[in-house]
Amino acid sequence: MGKPTGFMEYKRQGPDARPVAERVKDYEEIYSLLPEQTLVTQAARCMDCGIPFCQGMGCPVENLIPEFNDLIYRNRWREALEVLHSTNNFPEFTGRVCPAPCEPACVVAIHDDPVSIRQIELQIIEKGFEQGWVEPQPPSRETGKRVAVVGGGPAGLACAQQLRRAGHTVVLYEKQDRLGGLLRYGIPDFKLDKGTIDRRLRQLKAEGIDFRTSVHIGPDVSARYLVRQYDALCLAGGAMQPRDLPVPGRELEGVHFAMDFLEQQNRRVAGDTIPAQEEILAGGKRVVVIGGGDTGADCVGTSNRQGAAQVSQIEILPKPPQGSNPDTPWPTWPNVLRTGSSHDEGCTRYWSRMTTRLEGKHGRVNRLHGVEVELDTASGKLVEKSGTEFEMEVDLVLLAMGFVHPVHDGMIDELELIRDSRGNVMADKDFLSSHEKIFSAGDMVRGASLVVHAIFQGRQAARGIDKYLMGETNLL
């Protein structure tokens, strides 16, 4: 254990955010790193509990949190990096964008602010890259087995890296022109600098993974062909079927899925040119984002950076309580009001509001009609509150209501894989699908979720595949 009295002596300290007026003018990351000595003090707040709830109940990849906290307190950074990498292939992604369910599960959180676990994770890996400690780890022997991974998001990348390190030949197919999945074309640059993906990809390439981008399995190369060519497959294609808004006026110009808007902006930052007739821009417009989650918040941050005249965000669910919520006690993930950095940059937020109709002029949206809703305790359903109809003037409507399931058309339909009741690919505890040599991981199995779950499942699918190919596995 670091410092037995650390949690009593030191207060939690988070990283500094760049001032709003400065950061809305660019797409660079918002937070800076803590000075190294401050981070060591933060690590000293860890109590090394007998049962580390942060690790066992909080962190989906089961990062060895008390261990790396202790090593940082003792200034043993390189060992801390090894401990961190032993459970998580890409801590630079989770260190930036993980909502950190480990932190509300931290024992210190019962009576005080939790240990800054995510920040410590981030700074361990950043120091690792800075010092040149993140080196390729190619396998010492080749098994001669060939595996195809479909999808270059965090699940596919984690799976590919694990399999390659176990000595298998790994070919990863990605339909987009660049790798990273939603890390690349969903999460904005101001939350995750894309250089962090390229930096990690250099390691994966040097380890010998064969990346084939701009190959859409299904339309370009048949999935059955892959089944014939490879000893095993891992499908990690995400869950990209967006939830639509079936209201009158949905077809008007100026109404778009959030992902179309966000992808374009990430491409612009990457230096791509978007054809003028396809551009979705918020500059000078009154923007309404429908959907109060993280994707919605990313639309808010991006709209403000593009110079929107006004940004509003509408959520159908009631406003969660502030601070704490007795319905979600420690160590569970608290359902409380969260205000992200994008909200701080300017946004009017509404809860308990449902959109009923969109109105337009000359084919372009210019008004949103809605009504307030409330929970009917008898039926458990949200019902309209009479007399609460409202209207909002709007020039751009962004639909950020989540994703229903993976895209079925193409690869999944072609392979006739069994799906669960929500439409996700059904897989067992080894992430084996209904086909004897096809495994699946990430959002494709779990439904739209988090980067940390995708990494975990990618690792677990690699374990399942290694066991299937070799009869046993040493992968964690």
Ligand SMILES: Cc1cc2nc3c(=O)[nH]c(=O)nc-3n(C[C@H](O)[C@H](O)[C@H](O)COP(=O)(O)OP(=O)(O)OC[C@H]3O[C@@H](n4cnc5c(N)ncnc54)[C@H](O)[C@@H]3O)c2cc1C
């Ligand atoms: C806007 C947005 C913001 C988010 N912010 C966060 C956040 O802050 N923190 C967090 O933890 N999570 C966040 N998430 C969720 C997170 O990004 C996903 O849960 C995670 O990326 C899922 O990883 P994955 O590898 O399963 O799928 P994806 O990242 O979706 O990657 C799947 C890849 O497969 C490719 N593909 C699909 N089908 C085929 C095919 N047939 N052939 C070839 N390639 C194919 C796709 O092009 C894609 O690149 C966010 C999601 C969105 C949409």
Ligand code: SF4
């Ligand atoms: S991956 Fe997420 S949950 Fe796990 S230690 Fe890091 S921030 Fe916490």
